[in-house]
Amino acid sequence: MIYTITLNPSVDYYMQNSKIKLGQLNRTQGCHIAPAGKGINVSVMLNILGVKSTILGFFGGFTGDYLLEQLRRYLHIHLKPTRIQGQSRINVKLIHDQETEINASGPEVSGSELNNLLNQLNSLSPKDLVVISGSTTANDKTGLIEQIVKYLIQRKIEFVLDVSGPELKKLIKYEPKIIKPNLPEFQYLADTDLDDPKKLAVLAKKVAEITKNTVLLSLGAQGAVLIHDHKAYLVEAPDVQVKHTIGAGDALLAGYMYKFDKTSDPKLALAFATALAVKKVEGNEITQLQDIETLAATIKVKAL
Numbered sequence: 001m002i003y004t005i006t007l008n009p010s011v012d013y014y015m016q017n018s019k020i021k022l023g024q025l026n027r028t029q030g031c032h033i034a035p036a037g038k039g040i041n042v043s044v045m046l047n048i049l050g051v052k053s054t055i056l057g058f059f060g061g062f063t064g065d066y067l068l069e070q071l072r073r074y075l076h077i078h079l080k081p082t083r084i085q086g087q088s089r090i091n092v093k094l095i096h097d098q099e100t101e102i103n104a105s106g107p108e109v110s111g112s113e114l115n116n117l118l119n120q121l122n123s124l125s126p127k128d129l130v131v132i133s134g135s136t137t138a139n140d141k142t143g144l145i146e147q148i149v150k151y152l153i154q155r156k157i158e159f160v161l162d163v164s165g166p167e168l169k170k171l172i173k174y175e176p177k178i179i180k181p182n183l184p185e186f187q188y189l190a191d192t193d194l195d196d197p198k199k200l201a202v203l204a205k206k207v208a209e210i211t212k213n214t215v216l217l218s219l220g221a222q223g224a225v226l227i228h229d230h231k232a233y234l235v236e237a238p239d240v241q242v243k244h245t246i247g248a249g250d251a252l253l254a255g256y257m258y259k260f261d262k263t264s265d266p267k268l269a270l271a272f273a274t275a276l277a278v279k280k281v282e283g284n285e286i287t288q289l290q291d292i293e294t295l296a297a298t299i300k301v302k303a304l
Contacts, residue, residue, distance in 0.1 A: 001047065002257070003124065004131045005239040006039030006057035007117075007144060008106040009067055010091045012246070020096045035070045036091065038133030038162055041247045045254035045276065047076040048286050053077040056120055058109055058137065061087030082117040084109055095244050108139040111190040118151065126156045129177070129257075130172060133250065149174050165189055172207075178214045180253045186217050201225045201232045201304050216256055216273075218249045224274060226256075227264040235274050238295075243283025251280040255292075271299040 007234060016030040035044075043053045059067055059081040067088060071077055086107025094100040110236045124130070130152055136144050149171055151153050161171060162180040165188025172179065172189065181189060183200075190203045197219055208227040215227040223236040255273030263269060275296035279286050286292070 001128050002043075002051065002131065003128055004039035004043045004053055004055055005134065005148065006037035006055065006134055007137050007140075008066075008089065008135045009035070009040055009057050010089045010104070010106070010210045011063045011066055012036035012091050012093055014093045014095060016095045016242075018096060020094060020100070035067045036247070038250050040071070041250035042133060042162075042254045043071075043077050044074065045251050045280075046258065047074045049254065049258045049276075049289065050076060051258055052076045054080055056082070056117065058082050058084045058086075058107070058113065058117065060084035060107055063088040063090060065112070073266035074117050080120050082113060082120060084113045088154060093177060093244070093246055099244055099246070101246070105138040107137070108274040109137040112149075114142075114144060118147065121148070121151055123302050124152075124155065124157055126158075128157055128166075130157060130159040131162070131253070131257075132159060133198065133253075133284050135164065136167070143170075146171060146193055149176075160253070160257070164248070172211050172213075175212050178216060178253075178257075179211075180216045180218065180249065182218045182249055183220065195222075197222050197225055197234055198304065201227070201234060202208065205230075216253060216270075218252050218277075220245065220248075224270065224277075226266055226270045231266070233267060233270055233301050235270050235299060236303055237274065238299065239279055240278055240282055242281045245281050248277045248281050252277040259296075267301045267303070270301050272296040284293050 012034050014032050015028045017026055017028050020026055043055050068081055071079055089104035089106040091104055092102040098202045145167055158177040160178040161168045161176040165185040169189050182250035194200055204217050204225055204227045208215045217225040221237055226233040256269045259272035260269035275292045
């Protein structure tokens with residue numbers, strides 16, 4: 001079973017407008033809300049692919065109730081929420097001539113609530129895989145993600161990390177199965193300002209050799225770099241009409257895990273993951289697996 005952990009989930013409020021004028025009244029041309037948080041996004045993508053997963057995380061207030069209500073609608077998602085006294089956050093996503101995100105810091109979480117979440121992990125076994133994604137709680141002073149990682153290592157449970165650059169730099173020594181940084185996160189990890197994909201691949205390969213993991217580096221419009229089993233791969237992103245990029249990295253990770261589990265072929269997995277991410281940024285509802293497979297077949301992955 002795949003478990004996703006989202007410590008700071010959110011209700012994302014998307015508002016579309018052609019242009020935002022600061023200091024003035026702006027009216028939207030369209031809006032919608034959706035359950036979010038990076039781990040939740042991965043589970044939703046896996047659900048589309050027909051893969052079962054269990055969502056763990058903190059949920060509180062009317063926003064927490066809304067999140068759980070919406071997530072119960074997904075056939076392949078199981079919920080093991082940790083309820084908290086605080087209110088799950090609302091993030092605002094402004095889609096205009098640019099893409100602007102206003103993310104709340106989220107609720108504070110008590111010591112007993114932290115322990116309740118850690119106790120949720122007692123049922124996991126070495127056959128499971130845990131995806132830890134996104135930001136930690138607003139008042140985390142004890143290194144909650146590191147506590148979870150140590151707990152998983154003690155029980156020989158493999159885990160995936162998609163966290164901030166500072167968190168990743170601190171936790172990579174624990175040898176996660178996969179890390180999925182974006183460009184700024186990888187630049188922080190590798191202490192570099194390089195942005196050329198081929199040069200980044202060289203650095204990513206060094207990171208993978210030291211930490212003994214797979215590196216899936218998302219580069220937005222430049223595509224992605226994959227380091228797996230001492231080999232480097234590069235994929236260029238197809239030229240498409242981008243509606244928004246929110247959740248694209250989560251789709252990339254979910255797609256890679258799904259296809260690699262099916263084929264054990266890193267090139268096929270990277271092509272499929274890229275196709276799923278492309279469908280996500282196009283903004284259309286993803287309903288047909290065959291559409292992703294068809295697009296993946298056109299995507300070229302280069303061995304470096």
